[in-house]
Amino acid sequence: MKLDTAPSIATPAEALWVEGELVRDLMRTQRNTQSLGMLLVPVLLVMLWPDIPHAGLLAWAACATAVAAVRFAVLRLYARDVVHAGADSHIAFLRRWWPVWPASSLAWGLSTLLFFERAPLQDQFICWLALAGLAMFAIVTLSSHLPTMRRCLDALALSALAVMAWRMGVEMHFAVPVQHWWLMVLLLIFWQMLRLAGLRQHLTLRTNYELQYRNDQLIGSLRRQTQAALDAVEIKNRFLASAAHDIRQPVHALGLYADWLGSEPEMVHEIAPKIVESTKAVNALFDSLFDLARLDAGKVRLNIEELRLDTLLQHLELQYRPLAEAKGLEFRVHAVPGTVVSDPILLQRIVGNLISNAVKYTRRGGVLVAARQTRNGPRIEIWDTGVGIAPAHQREVFREFYKVPGHAGTEEGFGLGLYIVGRLCHILGHPLRLASRPGRGTVFRLLVQPTDAAQAAQRAASAIDRLLPQRAMAEIDAVVGS
Incomplete structure (x- = not known):
């Protein structure tokens, strides 16, 4: 040189x-x-x-x-x-x-x-x-x-x-x-x-x-790497603490029911449904954790195709109507004919989580699931007459493991449902808006814009960050309704 x-x-x-x-x-x-x-x-x-x-x-x-x-x-x-x-x-x-x-x-x-x-x-x-x-x-x-x-x-x-x-x-x-x-x-x-x-x-x-x-x-x-490692340790500790807390109650209940069944086998018809409910709670927790693990590892499989909205909502109605009616809630579905371009499994997971939350946090009244055509494209809305979410918590509910303090029904949840919804909305490019009034109810509006397969794959690959990306948070506008 x-x-x-x-x-x-x-x-x-x-x-x-x-x-x-x-x-x-x-x-x-x-x-x-x-x-x-x-x-x-x-x-x-x-x-x-x-x-x-x-x-x-x-x-x-x-x-x-x-x-x-x-x-x-x-x-x-x-x-x-x-x-x-x-x-x-x-x-x-x-x-x-x-x-x-x-x-x-x-x-x-x-x-x-x-x-x-x-x-x-x-x-x-x-x-x-x-x-x-x-x-x-x-x-x-x-x-x-x-x-x-x-x-x-x-x-x-x-x-x-x-x-x-x-x-x-x-x-x-x-x-x-x-x-x-x-x-x-x-x-x-x-x-x-x-x-x-x-x-x-x-x-x-x-x-x-x-x-x-x-x-x-x-x-x-x-x-940055040291901070990332410390953040990972903190998230792991929070993950273990939350998982241990959430799984303790259904597992403890399973043990009690098993002992009860062993001592009084003639009460099997009364005890069996309780064992089934506790098992469902454990399975729901593990399902959420596995969904979270796949998101964090960037291993979400995408299958972008054209699907009918009314068919999607009919499948969800079959799944969630019994849960709503078991609580004495009215469950209505209104779907206009039309098609959207998205991943059918992930889109069903998003809407299913939102419906599940609506049923869980509603004690009286009902839940409405509607699909509408708007100037910006098809929109799915989930209305409920539940406890609602205060403005101070409307962005926080999309954080991992976050539970609204003093919120009736949160003791049964894991703080992962809306976090996963936010991540999946970001990957598919479907903006999600929230409007809620405490004590009056909540509405989620999901704009099902056509998903670009290449961009969705790129966003899925970037989903290895364990915290909700800022871009996703920007797309989830916590809009307080009047």
Whole structure:
């Protein structure tokens, strides 16, 4: 790899950050550098004053001071407007004001007009030494930004070489001592060595910032993974606590009924239905947990096809009407003919969960399941006259394991039904709206928009997050009815 080839950058974001930090590094050193340059101006004036025409000496000093004043103004502008800004602002600032730095180097390079073959030899040596020091100091302070460093070195070296060539060729007609030619050769070698050293230092700084960026990214990734692991542990603990709490009652009841049946077998007709109900409760819990596990693993199987809404609701009526009538509730189904594009099993699971909740939390009155045609497409509505949901809980009910505090009937639930409904609605692309009034009832409105198979598969694959995705929550608008 060539030395002047910058190391590869992984991403545009990394490239932008690294360039911004290199500009910050450059600007951090400039005030001290400029102060040192200003201190050298009176030193050269005092040293060359006895031997150099005063007009030329003062003109050069005025030029160097003016350039330094502009540079100080630029530094104040940077400190006022840019120092706390982002990488874009730093890069744009230097792109706008870069000529200030080579202009300063040019002013110092033209100082050779004052002393080369005009001042005593010892004064010339000191002046050359000052210029060499400034050039090497530029390597330290400017190498973080390679173009700026190169422009400054080039301006300093080329202006000095141009003055030497003018003196030796035009004013002295090449009748010069041989050491002048060696001096030019040494200056050329020194110039290229400084460029090479500056390049190496620049690559070192760039590599350090790239490593810093990647380390920060790695640390951030580790923090996120650690937090994800802690969240997973918390969810697991909550899962186990909730599952243990919910399963304890039906399992304990099964044990009691089994003991009762063992001691009084003649009461089998009375005890058997209770055992069946407890078994159903355990099975319902496991069904919900298995549904949740499939969602969390992203293993939901999709079978997108066209299906009839009235047929779907008829199947659900056969399943849930007996449950409603057993509680003394009126159960009505109103379905208009029509078709929708969705997954029949998952759609039935969504509507079935909503109907099950309506029956569970309704003590008097009834449940209405209706399918309507709207401007936006077919819509399934589940109405009940149950306990209702307070506005403060209408978004929370879609969270995993969430149960409305003090809500009659929640002691029989697992806090998973609406969570699974929300996840499945998100996967199928069916927006769900909720309106409820405590003590008056609840209505869920499911807009069955046509499901795009590719998009649904992509959403299903992203369902590995154990918490309800924000996109799904955005689609489940908890709208409070009037």
